[in-house]
Each structure stands twice: as C-alpha cells, then as structure tokens.
Amino acid sequence: MSKTIETVDDVVIRFAGDSGDGMQLTGTQFTNTTALVGNDLSTLPDYPAEIRAPAGTLFGVSSFQLRFSSWDILTPGDQPDVLVAMNPAALKVHLKDLKKSGLILANTDSFDDKNLALAGFPENPLVDDSLHEYQVIEVPITKLTLNALQGIGLSQKEMVRCKNFFALGLMYWMYSRPMEPTESWIKQKFGSEPKIAEANDKALKAGYYYGESTEVFASRFEVKPAQLNPGLYRNITGNEATALGVVAAAKKAGIPLFYASYPITPASDILHNLSGYKNYGVKTFQAEDEIAAAGVAVGAAYAGNLAVTGTSGPGAALKSETISLGVMLELPLVIVDVQRGGPSTGLPTKTEQSDLLFVMYGRDGEAPAPVIAAATPADCFHMAYEAARIAVKYMTPVYLLTDGYLGNGSEPWLVPDSKDLPAIPVTFRTDPENFHPYARNENNVRPWALPGTPGLEHRIGGLEKANITGNVSYDPDNHDFMVHLRAEKVAGIAKDIPLQEVYGEQNGELLVVSWGGTFGAVRSTVDKMRKKGYKLSHAHLRYLNPFPRNLGEILKSFEKIFVPEINLGQLAQLLRSEYLIDVVQFNKVRGLPLRSMELEQAIVKTLEANPAQGKRS
Amino acid sequence: MAGTNGNGEAVKQSPAQPKKYTAKDFASDQDVRWCPGCGDYSVLAQVQRILPDLDVPKEKQIFISGIGCSSRFPYYMNAYGVHGIHGRAPAIASGVKSANPDLTVWVATGDGDALSIGGNHFIHAMRRNIGLKILMFNNRIYGLTKGQYSPTSELGKKSKSSPFGSIDYPFNPVQLSLGAEGTFVARSMDRDPKHLQQVLLRAGKHDGTAFVEIFQNCNVFNDGAYLLYTEKETRSDNVLFIEHGKPLVFGKDNDKGIKLEGFTPKVVSLKDGKHSISDLLVYDETAYELAVLVATFGDRPGFPVPIGVFFQIHRESYEKMMTDQIEAVTKKRGNGDLDKLLKSGNTWVVTAN
Known part of the structure; x- marks a missing residue:
C-alpha cells in the first residue's frame, strides 16, 4: 500500500515519556538521523532533576523537543506540531504547548486507570473527547512491541523497554527518515548484548512498518534538506562545543589544557567530554569540591597550562573567592558557568540567565573580570576559544556564560579548519635580566613566569602587590593605584573585541x-x-x-x-x-x-x- | 594495606645540577615578620638547611600556603611561591603538581588552615597521594586572628572565643592523615632542630603526599603549649621518639617502654625487674595498624607523645598515574589531531549547488 507524501518545510516534534522510557535517547537518535538527512535543526532536551522519578508521575516526565527544517532555523520552536506521549503524565504535562490541531501520538497501553490517576486525569482523555482540537493517533505501542519481539528470548520487562525504538521507527516512517543510522548505532552500542541489539532493531523496524501498513496514517511527510552553506557539518551540543573550544585554544596556544571541575548539572558534560581527550594532552582533574576545582585550576595556570574550570551557578558562588585570588595573582583562567535555574539548587536541569550580575560583581573587593557569553550551542565553541584567548593575552580570569539550554541543546555546526582559527600567541618569560613579576606590557599585562624557570624565582599571593616588583605592599597609594590598574586592564580589552553589530537598520x-x-x-x-x-x-x-x-x-x-x-x-x-x-x-x-x-x-x-x-x- | 617501605627513595634529580646550595641560597630578600620568639623561625631555618640535601634546583622548588601566620612562609623562601587563600593551599598545590610533576611542591599550613577551613582539601590531597610535602605548623591556636581556639586546641581551652573553655574535641592530626590514606605521616617539633631536619629531609624525598605535623610554639597566644615535650627536664618522660626497627623506649635513662597486651598498649618500667627491652613493641613504620595505634598514645593518660615517622609506604602517586594514563591512551590512539577531533562525531557534508 503506498501512501501520499506531503512536503512540509518545518516540523517540531516532542518526544515525552517517563524518565525511564528512553526519551532522551529517542530524541538524540532522531536528531542524528535528521542531521544526516541534511535538515537544519535545533533541539531542546528537558528532563527532571530526579534520575528515575516514580513511573507515571507528572514530575517524572522527561522530554526531548526537536525542530527540523528545510531552511535556517534558530530555535527549537515554541509549540510542537507532534507530541509523542508515551503515557498520560507526558500528555498532561505537554498538551498545553501543543499546536492547536497538532498531532498526538499516544501509547494507549499506558493509559490505564493507575497511570490516568497518577497524571490527574479524572477520565481517559483519549475517550472523553477532550482532545477534539487535536489529531489523536492511538497506537498500542507496548503491545505491538511485545508482539514483534515474541520468541526472541528476553524477559517481558526487557522487551517492554524496547518500546521507545518502536516509537522512533514510527516517527522515522512518518517523516521519511532512513533507519540505517540508528540500526548501525544499535549494532555498535549493544554489540556485546546481541539479543538486546536484535530486540531494539526489531522494535525499530516494527514501528516503521506499522506506519507503512496500517490504515491509521493517511499520509506521511517529507522535509527537504536545508540550504546550508557548503562544508562539513557536525551536530553539536553547547557543552561539547565548549569542550572542543578549549581543546582547540590550547592546541593553538601550544600549551596543555588543564580542566579542573566538580560534577554539577548541567555542566558535567564538559568534564565528560574532556576526560576522553587524553591523547590530546588534556589533563582533567575531578576535584573534591567546587572550591578545590578553582584552586587546582589556579595552580595549573601558575604552572603554565591553559586552566579551565566549569560549573553552574551554585558552584560559581563557591569558586568566587578563588577567582578573586586569580584576579590578584593576574593569572589566566577560564571559568565556564553553564547557568541553570536558581537561587540555590533551584531548577538544576532547566535554563536561566540569572548569573550575569553574579559573575560581573560576585567577588570580594574590586575584582574585575571579563565576561563573555555564547549565543547558540555551536557558538559555545567560538566563545570558549575567545575566553581562552582573552585569558592568556591579558593574564586574567575570564567568565564564559552559557546555559542549560545551550549546553544540552544542539544544532548543526559548520566545522572550522584549525588553521583558520585565530592565533593565540603565548610567551613565557625566561629572561632573568630585569625580571619583575608585576612589570607590565603596553596592555598593562604582567609576564607569565613559570615555576621551574631558572633565575625567575618569585613569590605571588593574595596580599596586595606593589606594582612592578610584586612584593607585598600595604601602601595606601599603591593599593589605590593597583585597584585602578586592574580595572583599566580589563576595561582595555574593549579595544581587542569586535564592534557590536546591529541586525537591521542602524538607527x-x-x-x-x-x-x-x-x-x-x-x-x-x-x-x-x-x-x-x-x-x-x-x-x-x-x-x-x-x-x-x-x-x-x-x-x-x-x-x-x-x-x-x-x-x-x-x-x-x-x-x-x-x-x-x-x-x-x-x-x-x-x-x-x-x-x-x-x-x-x-x-x-x-x-x-x-x-x-x-x-x- | 599493601606497599613497601619507601624509606630513602630519592626524588627525581635534574641532570644539569652542578651547583651545591647552602641554606642561605634559599633565603629571600624579604624581612621576616613573625613575632620575635615564634617557633616559625626554627621551621624556616630547618627547611632552608635541608633543601641543599635534596639536590633539587632552586627553580624547581615551590612553596604554596594558605592563610595564617605560617602561611607567610613562601615569602621568606628564595624559591617559587604562592601565598594562596585560607585552606586552599593543597588545592592550588595539586594543580601545580599535576600540571608540572617535575616540580617539588611544598605546602606550608597551620592547624586552622589545614584542619578547619581547608579540611576537605587536606584529606583529599592525602587520599590522592599527590606529590605534595605538607608541613603543618601546629600551635593549637589561631594566631593571625589573635587567639581563638583551633581544631587542635584541647577540650576546655580558654581563648578569646572560648572564655569559659572550648567545648570542641580536638583533631589528632596524625590519626586524621592516617585515616585519609596518607603514605608518609610524621611529627616533629620546632625546638628539636635535628629531629625536624631528619623528618623534613625524608618528607622531601617521599614520592606521594608527605605530611609532617610540627609542634610549634606561639609565644604570644599559646605560649608553652609544648613545654612538656621540648624542655630538657620533662622531655624524656613525655616524648616517645619512634624509629623504624627500634623498640618503643622512653624516659630518663631509657627506663620505660611500651608493650602490647592483646590490643592494648601498656607503659612498663624497664627498671622493676619484670620487663626487659625484648618485651617491648618494635616499631615498624610500614605497619598501618601499628601507626594508627601509636598515633593515639598522646591522647592516653600516662603515655608519652610519639614523635617521628609514623608511617611510610610507597604507592603510585596521582601525578604519575595521570601522566601514565595520558601516555597509554596516546600510545593506543595516537597523538591527537585537532582537525580530526573537530570533524569527528555525527558529521555530514553539504555541497554547494
């Protein structure tokens, strides 16, 4: 039976289910396949702070929104066109966002009395006509998955867990995506568990052919590739891009990268990524706490590495005193704050922009630090690179602000050639002749003098420094001078950053x-x-x-x-x-x-x- | 606990090291600003004295400190130095050491700096066995803030912030560092320069974290805290100098010893005809359980306070494993090519039409 294919140019799908339903995985697979098809895309993962909240509850709902298009898009979209609801709670939480007349794909098997009650539905919305403004497609996803996997030799529980691949297969059919990328991913991922691999593969195909063969779907859709600038693209999240940005900066600067961090949502992926790059000479240090991570980074900076520490709001608060020390020591340091909802633990898995004033001013004393911010997931690469450039050129801690949305969200990134990245010149002081630790160049920047260099033995510290000599000084006029000097040094960076561009008319x-x-x-x-x-x-x-x-x-x-x-x-x-x-x-x-x-x-x-x-x- | 005696292990020597230093070479041009009579002067002098014997070039020595009187130490050393922030010296030092394992990294800290505000960094440095030599000046008082009780002050200590006596039980720093998996744990005294030099030299040569608690007199806010242990008349009855392979003997004319009855240590007289030296516990600094037991002596009524190297074993250091892991992965995967890395992952090519 052949079905008509309708061409559309912009689709927003939201996969939603229990946090144990594999929605993040499903969304990621759909994203990767969609990238290979050549659409522009933008993603918005949204998951609860609880790792595995009780099944069926509203607060346990995890979702992954993906927008893909035949043209250049900038956001994951306000309102989904399609909501894949694996259970009633997912429907309840996400229905309000769905476009009027949008499509709901509901797993009817999970709409039992218990789950309906947990989701707070007095009546089953699939039968009481409350969804009449939407197109509802009811599919017994669990049952169909079980049927497809009969005789495979897995437990009922293991087979049920494959249902997200059925849903994925169905959506692949609906939006004319190839199954091959996910098939080969399954092979690779579950290579050591051939039965699980086979089951997921079968569930995927069962979903796909269900779309093909049943009468439920009158037509399917096609989203033609976007007209992107030519080149090699990579689908990348902001956290991946941040990690790559600092690796690239260290390589271009010719110094080792040292990343010290304490796990914190939503910044941990930067640590995860960097800890895998050992053969790029990257050192990662999982510290005992946020303060230690900042301290370790300061030490690594003193020893001549490109030192980076990553965190989110609460961790930034803990690092604050150490960053003040960095300001006083005038050492290069990049601090990445992947902002999340605050105050306190707040909304750890959600996004927010509420650390701006904190990173601007949240330090003891007059402690100026440059602050830059990434605009999109891929831009995290360029801004991480830029943060490193400014840090080493001006011997200063630099704050890079990203956020949970950028960090976890993804988009296609036109991968640059490393030779086209701006140079990051680094010179370590080696000449003992006339060496003074707090002498300054034309940018008010002091020399980077590494321990281990003969003849440059010197002491630095948090006490106020006499200009030039760097000796401890309690002199009032010297302090006044130094406070101004540190402020001027940071203000002077304005001449080394791009002019602000205005999109549209200039006035x-x-x-x-x-x-x-x-x-x-x-x-x-x-x-x-x-x-x-x-x-x-x-x-x-x-x-x-x-x-x-x-x-x-x-x-x-x-x-x-x-x-x-x-x-x-x-x-x-x-x-x-x-x-x-x-x-x-x-x-x-x-x-x-x-x-x-x-x-x-x-x-x-x-x-x-x-x-x-x-x-x- | 597995391990071997790391006694006498040399630090890596720089091949181009023709110069033989003297103590003076390690004195900086800064005026020392501790109170006259402070025990810190002795520690400074002993460190400067033993450094030439480490055969490590001056530029590879770095001293890192936190906040407190003792933390002014780096300013007075003609070496590299970082005067950090309160309690964080082990963290800063860990960054320096892991970034450049070739450096000899010392931490100068105090009882408040290391055990109060910096307790977390202190125990985790020990646990990692990262190559730091932590010298903790223990004067059992907050000196720089002018006389509040510290985490090593005795229960009931009257101080500016405890006029009716402190109700905090103190830490035993040796026990704490043993519990935190330290691989070199020692104690010495400011007023026993020879002993202090020996211990410092061994700490300097230890591969991994070395911890030295130094009884240090604060003559302004806690004067005489250690008089019992440092004065000639009382010292021998109140101090037990522990040495690897030697029986636990102390007292005037070595007339007392310590033996073990079951798990219980007991002070015995060697003069009463009932016990001889062969009955006594023989110290073994590689025996963890023994170190933990002996570390408690100072807190047992009637027991002398033990001084010396409690424990030393060899265990792979953090920085060594870090370097080895990078080498192993690089060997397996090849030297990382930046363009390959950037172009890895989920990629596709868009061609011009």
Missing part, C-alpha cells in the same frame, strides 16, 4: 538588545516581525564585560531599547548604569527558552506605547 525607533542563549528566540522573532513590516533592529551581545566600545553610540541611535532576558533584568541594569539610559524590560523566568509569541506581543506593545510613558512593561 530607528526600537532596538532589541539580548545576550546569551536567547539569541535564537529573539533573532527569529525580530525577523518574523520585520517581515510583517514592523520597524525594529536587533543587537545580540556576546561581550558583556567590557561591552563593545560602540555599544553606547548604538543605544543612543534608537528611541526605545527593549531588553528580553530569562532573569529579572540583569543586562537591563548593566545598560542603565553604564550608559545612563532607560530600557524596556521583558522578563520570563520559566526555566525554559523565551517564546517567540510572547516576545512578539511584548515588542508590539512597546512599539505602540507612547515614548513618554511605560518604559518598563
């Missing part, structure tokens, strides 16, 4: 100013609105301290500045205090990326408002 009524992981949501919204005829421009900041040196001029060229953030207005505060202008804030702190619809509404409201009033919506 006008409204400029949207964003930073970090909101890039995709903001840029696509601005684009959409410009196509509708709205007059607005967009400046996305990747350099937050110092700001690009033309930012003040840009801000003054627009009547209204609109600043959307996943916090209560932290960049807004910085802009106000730095440039003495007011800005309109848009703040949604849901632990999730900003939604395009909401953004658009808020921008429209701002455009319509009388300029004299309502600057803060």
Whole structure:
C-alpha cells in the first residue's frame, strides 16, 4: 500500500515519556538521523532533576523537543506540531504547548486507570473527547512491541523497554527518515548484548512498518534538506562545543589544557567530554569540591597550562573567592558557568540567565573580570576559544556564560579548519635580566613566569602587590593605584573585541538588545516581525564585560531599547548604569527558552506605547 | 594495606645540577615578620638547611600556603611561591603538581588552615597521594586572628572565643592523615632542630603526599603549649621518639617502654625487674595498624607523645598515574589531531549547488 507524501518545510516534534522510557535517547537518535538527512535543526532536551522519578508521575516526565527544517532555523520552536506521549503524565504535562490541531501520538497501553490517576486525569482523555482540537493517533505501542519481539528470548520487562525504538521507527516512517543510522548505532552500542541489539532493531523496524501498513496514517511527510552553506557539518551540543573550544585554544596556544571541575548539572558534560581527550594532552582533574576545582585550576595556570574550570551557578558562588585570588595573582583562567535555574539548587536541569550580575560583581573587593557569553550551542565553541584567548593575552580570569539550554541543546555546526582559527600567541618569560613579576606590557599585562624557570624565582599571593616588583605592599597609594590598574586592564580589552553589530537598520525607533542563549528566540522573532513590516533592529551581545566600545553610540541611535532576558533584568541594569539610559524590560523566568509569541506581543506593545510613558512593561 | 617501605627513595634529580646550595641560597630578600620568639623561625631555618640535601634546583622548588601566620612562609623562601587563600593551599598545590610533576611542591599550613577551613582539601590531597610535602605548623591556636581556639586546641581551652573553655574535641592530626590514606605521616617539633631536619629531609624525598605535623610554639597566644615535650627536664618522660626497627623506649635513662597486651598498649618500667627491652613493641613504620595505634598514645593518660615517622609506604602517586594514563591512551590512539577531533562525531557534508 503506498501512501501520499506531503512536503512540509518545518516540523517540531516532542518526544515525552517517563524518565525511564528512553526519551532522551529517542530524541538524540532522531536528531542524528535528521542531521544526516541534511535538515537544519535545533533541539531542546528537558528532563527532571530526579534520575528515575516514580513511573507515571507528572514530575517524572522527561522530554526531548526537536525542530527540523528545510531552511535556517534558530530555535527549537515554541509549540510542537507532534507530541509523542508515551503515557498520560507526558500528555498532561505537554498538551498545553501543543499546536492547536497538532498531532498526538499516544501509547494507549499506558493509559490505564493507575497511570490516568497518577497524571490527574479524572477520565481517559483519549475517550472523553477532550482532545477534539487535536489529531489523536492511538497506537498500542507496548503491545505491538511485545508482539514483534515474541520468541526472541528476553524477559517481558526487557522487551517492554524496547518500546521507545518502536516509537522512533514510527516517527522515522512518518517523516521519511532512513533507519540505517540508528540500526548501525544499535549494532555498535549493544554489540556485546546481541539479543538486546536484535530486540531494539526489531522494535525499530516494527514501528516503521506499522506506519507503512496500517490504515491509521493517511499520509506521511517529507522535509527537504536545508540550504546550508557548503562544508562539513557536525551536530553539536553547547557543552561539547565548549569542550572542543578549549581543546582547540590550547592546541593553538601550544600549551596543555588543564580542566579542573566538580560534577554539577548541567555542566558535567564538559568534564565528560574532556576526560576522553587524553591523547590530546588534556589533563582533567575531578576535584573534591567546587572550591578545590578553582584552586587546582589556579595552580595549573601558575604552572603554565591553559586552566579551565566549569560549573553552574551554585558552584560559581563557591569558586568566587578563588577567582578573586586569580584576579590578584593576574593569572589566566577560564571559568565556564553553564547557568541553570536558581537561587540555590533551584531548577538544576532547566535554563536561566540569572548569573550575569553574579559573575560581573560576585567577588570580594574590586575584582574585575571579563565576561563573555555564547549565543547558540555551536557558538559555545567560538566563545570558549575567545575566553581562552582573552585569558592568556591579558593574564586574567575570564567568565564564559552559557546555559542549560545551550549546553544540552544542539544544532548543526559548520566545522572550522584549525588553521583558520585565530592565533593565540603565548610567551613565557625566561629572561632573568630585569625580571619583575608585576612589570607590565603596553596592555598593562604582567609576564607569565613559570615555576621551574631558572633565575625567575618569585613569590605571588593574595596580599596586595606593589606594582612592578610584586612584593607585598600595604601602601595606601599603591593599593589605590593597583585597584585602578586592574580595572583599566580589563576595561582595555574593549579595544581587542569586535564592534557590536546591529541586525537591521542602524538607527530607528526600537532596538532589541539580548545576550546569551536567547539569541535564537529573539533573532527569529525580530525577523518574523520585520517581515510583517514592523520597524525594529536587533543587537545580540556576546561581550558583556567590557561591552563593545560602540555599544553606547548604538543605544543612543534608537528611541526605545527593549531588553528580553530569562532573569529579572540583569543586562537591563548593566545598560542603565553604564550608559545612563532607560530600557524596556521583558522578563520570563520559566526555566525554559523565551517564546517567540510572547516576545512578539511584548515588542508590539512597546512599539505602540507612547515614548513618554511605560518604559518598563 | 599493601606497599613497601619507601624509606630513602630519592626524588627525581635534574641532570644539569652542578651547583651545591647552602641554606642561605634559599633565603629571600624579604624581612621576616613573625613575632620575635615564634617557633616559625626554627621551621624556616630547618627547611632552608635541608633543601641543599635534596639536590633539587632552586627553580624547581615551590612553596604554596594558605592563610595564617605560617602561611607567610613562601615569602621568606628564595624559591617559587604562592601565598594562596585560607585552606586552599593543597588545592592550588595539586594543580601545580599535576600540571608540572617535575616540580617539588611544598605546602606550608597551620592547624586552622589545614584542619578547619581547608579540611576537605587536606584529606583529599592525602587520599590522592599527590606529590605534595605538607608541613603543618601546629600551635593549637589561631594566631593571625589573635587567639581563638583551633581544631587542635584541647577540650576546655580558654581563648578569646572560648572564655569559659572550648567545648570542641580536638583533631589528632596524625590519626586524621592516617585515616585519609596518607603514605608518609610524621611529627616533629620546632625546638628539636635535628629531629625536624631528619623528618623534613625524608618528607622531601617521599614520592606521594608527605605530611609532617610540627609542634610549634606561639609565644604570644599559646605560649608553652609544648613545654612538656621540648624542655630538657620533662622531655624524656613525655616524648616517645619512634624509629623504624627500634623498640618503643622512653624516659630518663631509657627506663620505660611500651608493650602490647592483646590490643592494648601498656607503659612498663624497664627498671622493676619484670620487663626487659625484648618485651617491648618494635616499631615498624610500614605497619598501618601499628601507626594508627601509636598515633593515639598522646591522647592516653600516662603515655608519652610519639614523635617521628609514623608511617611510610610507597604507592603510585596521582601525578604519575595521570601522566601514565595520558601516555597509554596516546600510545593506543595516537597523538591527537585537532582537525580530526573537530570533524569527528555525527558529521555530514553539504555541497554547494
């Protein structure tokens, strides 16, 4: 039986189920296959903080959203077109996001009384007509999986666990994806367990052919490859990209990479990735705590390595004192903060932008540190590289802000050739003649003098230093001088970073100013609105301290500045205090990326408002 | 516990090391600013004295400290030095040592720095057996903050922050470091320069974490804390010098000893005709259980406080395993090629149309 193939250009699928249902795996497989097909894509994994929450509960729902398209996309999408609901709880949690008339693929086998009660459905929504606004496709996924695996020699429990591959196979059929990439992945992954491999493979195929052979599906879809710039692409998450960025920087700088870290969600993947790169000379150190990780990194920096420590908000708080020491010692250090929902343990697996003011100011004393932020998952590579460049060139701790959305989310990355990456020159001081540990070059930067170098024996420490000699100094005027000098050194980096670019007209009524992981949501919204005829421009900041040196001029060229953030207005505060202008804030702190619809509404409201009033919506 | 006696193991020598240093070569040009009469002066002098015997070039010696009086130590050494932050010296030092295992890394710390605010880093450095030589100046008081009780102050200690006596039980630093899997654990005293030099030299040559507790007198805030152990008249009855292979003898004219009855140690007289030296426990610094037992002597009424090397074994150091693992993986997978790494994973090619 052949079915019609409908061509669509943009699809958002959300796989949702129990945290033990393998939804992250299913989503990742669909993503990898989709990348190979050549679509542009963007992903949003969302999982509970509990590793294996009780089955069937609302808080145990894990999901993976994937958007793929025939054109260049910037976000994983606001609203799914398709919701794969492996149980009632998954339906309950995610239904509100689904597009009206969107498709629900429900595993009817899990819609029993117990699961319905756990999900808080008084009646079975599959039968009570409450889903009439959607297209519901009911598939007994568990039963069909079991049927397909009869006689394979696995326990009932093991066979049931293969049901996510049935769902994956079905979605492959529906969106005309090849099964080969997952088939070979299964072979590789379960090579030592041939029965499990066979079962997953069979379940995958059973799902695929179920779509082909049943009457339930009238048609299937096709999403043609996107027109991306030519080159070699790699699907990459932000955390992978961050890891690669610092490896590349160390290689280009000709010094070893040293990564010291304490496991913390959502930053641990950076440690996992780097710990596998031993043959690149990468040293990783899993420290006893966050403070130790920062201390170890400072030590490694003193000894001449490219020292990096990664963490998330609570860990950044613990590292703070050590980073102040780094400021005083004037040693290069990259601190990656993969931001998550706070305060305290907050929403550890969700995203947020609420550490900006903390990394700007959260240190004892006048302790300036450069702060930069990645805009997209792939941009984490470039900004990690940039953080390393600034750190070694200016002998300073540098904060790189990413977030849970960037860290776990993925997108296709046009892989650069290492020869095209900017040089990172590093010179260690070796000449004892006239050596002074706190002497400075034209950028106010002191020499990097490594222990082990004959004739340069010197002492550094957290006590205030006399300029040039680096000896301990309690002199009031020296302290005043040094406090200013450290601030000037960091401020001076402004001349070494790119000018801020404005997307759209260079002046006008409204400029949207964003930073970090909101890039995709903001840029696509601005684009959409410009196509509708709205007059607005967009400046996305990747350099937050110092700001690009033309930012003040840009801000003054627009009547209204609109600043959307996943916090209560932290960049807004910085802009106000730095440039003495007011800005309109848009703040949604849901632990999730900003939604395009909401953004658009808020921008429209701002455009319509009388300029004299309502600057803060 | 498996292991061999690492006694006498030499640190790696730099081949180009023609110069023979003297103690003076290790003195920096900075004025020493400890209080006159402070026990720290002696520790500084003994360290400077033994360094020439390590045959490690000056530029490969690095001293790292935390916060406290003793943590000013690096400023007074003509070597590399980092005066860090409170309690974090072992962490900073671990970074230096793992980044460059060729360096001889010393940590100068105190009882508050190492055991209070830095307790976590202290025990984990021990557990990893990373090549640090941790010298803990134990004056049983907070000196730099002017006289609060410390984690080694005795129960009931009256101090600025405990006017009615402290209600904190103290740590026994030797027991703590044995419990934390230290591979070299020793104790010495500021006022016994010869003994201190011997212990420091052995610590300097140990491969792995070496821990030396140094009884150090704070003549301003806790003067006389160790008088019983350091003064000629009282020392022999109150101090037990432990030595590998020697029976546990102490007292004036070596008239007392310690023997074991079952699991219980007992002080016996060698003059009462009932016991001879052959009845006594013979010290074995490679025997972990013995070290743990003897470490408790100072806390037992009627027992002398033991001084010397409690424990030394050889165990592969953290930095060695780190280097070996990198070499092994590199041998297996080949030298990492950056472009290959960037282009690995889930890739595809988009061609121009």
